[in-house]
Amino acid sequence: MESQIHKIHQQLVRKEVTCVKLVQERLILLKSNTHATANSLLEEIALELAKKVDAKIDCGEKIGLLEGIPFGIKDVYMLQGTYTTASSNFLKRYRSPYTATAIQKLLDAGAIPLVKENCDSFGHGSSSENTIFGAVKNAINPDLVGGGSSGGSAVNVAKDLTVFSIGGDTGGSIRQPAGYNKVYGFKPTYGRISRFGLMAYASSTDCVGPIAKSIEDIRIVLNEISGKDIKDQTTYHSEKISKEAIDNVDEIKTVGYFKNFTETDAIDPQIKLDFYASIEKVKAKGMQVKALNFFEPDSLVSTYYTLAMAETASNLSRLDGTNYGNRIEGETLKDTYSITRSENFSEETKRRIVGGNQVLSQGFSDEIYLKGLNLRDQIAKNFENDFKEVDIIISPVTPNTPPQIGDSLKEPLAMYLSDAYTVGFSLGQLPTLTVPQGTQTGLQITAAKNNDELVFKFANFLKDIL
Ligand code: GLN
Secondary structure, X not given: OOOHHHHHHHHHHOOOOOHHHHHHHHHHHHHHOOOOOEEEEOHHHHHHHHHHHHHHHHOOOOOOOOOOOEEEEEOOEOOOOOEOOOOOOOOOOOEOXXXXXXXXXXXXXXXXXXXXXXXXXXXXXXXXXOOOOOOOEOOOOOOEEOOOOOHHHHHHHHOOOOOEEEEEEOOOOOXXXXXXXXXXXXXXXXXXXXXXXXXXXXXXXXXXXXXXXOHHHHHHHHXXXXXXXXXXXXXXXXXXXXXXXXXXXXXXXEEEEEHHHHOOOOOOHHHHHHHHHHHHHHHHOOOEEEEEOOOOHHHHHHHHHHHHHHHHHHHHHHOOOOOOOOOOOOOOHHHHHHHHHHHHOOHHHHHHHHHHHHHHOOOOHHHHHHHHHHHHHHHHHHHHHHHHHOOEEEEEOOOOOOOEOOHHHHOHHHHHHOOOOOHHHHHOOOOEEEEOXXXXXXXXXXXXXXXXXXXXXXXXXHXXXX
8 A cells, every 4th residue: 555645745735635625524534434433523623724734835835744644543642622531431521631742743743633533441452342432343344343442543544534543552452453454553662652641551561653554654653753752751762764774674584473372272273374374475585484482372461461450550540530530429538439430430441440459459469460570571581582583573463353343342351362462562562563464464563672663674575575
């Protein structure tokens, strides 16, 4: 797929379309779409910004590449003055008091925010059914889930309702819906993009990232939103990834894959076959392919959910109806807290808060939480050693194809296990890209920490051989 950003930029510059028209058309499509992707439309802001872009073009002024490009925002990012609901009852009427750094950078570049996108509440889920706005439907088959938690964002991109969307990925929430809807989705190295203004789920793995239809569009957006931010102390300076740099794949000699992921009955037989067929194509191009040992998928899932639940229980403790959210008065202050939290959080979110407080509580924390931290260190060590042997790791995105709408809500454990291939890379804080090729739900490409550029190089190479 060619770059939509370059294409629309040309159309604007050549005056083949006005920015207002472009924005209006997409707003109409978003409004009438039946996939439940939009929590709120940013009509007023979008049209006002579009007029400014048109005025500039009319005056013969030069516009930047992202100027006038319509994009979507997962409904967990602050954009001053707009609703940021996290798809929850709790924050149904919460308006952002400030703007997230990544979103501000896009506004500064002239991109136009169109919509706050449906997702699993507070990022809790893998299907975008844990939401008060109705289940997001898959772009390819609406009987299936859109994936999650950034389901609305991936479906909007797949259906051309937004040119790109900004998702959030804690344990796979950009990569998995990208795979389910056959688009690209990138989780950069932890800290490359500021999390300031992203509602925290599990702070130690939360990442901001783009979803788009081409590698080029992912690259353009990534370059724009990366960088050190004094408001997020985990951020660092990174060099831009150039178009030329990713054309050359010479430095990639060895590609690895985890045989524990594929040598199990838990994987769909077709995904397995297609994955191995992709490996053969890589080999045929003269690259060395190595099977690697890794942690069992079940251990990765337990480690991730132990830590993610602990972190989300802490992060969400601030939602008590006093500082934030929909307060429901009880007889005493304690009752007020209790009713407010019981009534406003979803079943899935409460499961995580209870689980998280359990693993952090006295008598359990040594055995569960600290063990989880220890396993995480071992996972990181394992990755370090792997990347001494291979340049790139490829893996399927999911063990199975997208479930029917309704199934994941009935079986939370099955839903957690569907994250088996994505959560390890999150715990390792590694850069990982989903590409919509190779298997029915795509492939993940991963490199060592801070080696995001290598991921793009390999993706570029892969798209021509698969
Ligand atoms: N599905 C995973 C979870 O529910 C990942 C979610 C995410 O990355 N926000 O935790």
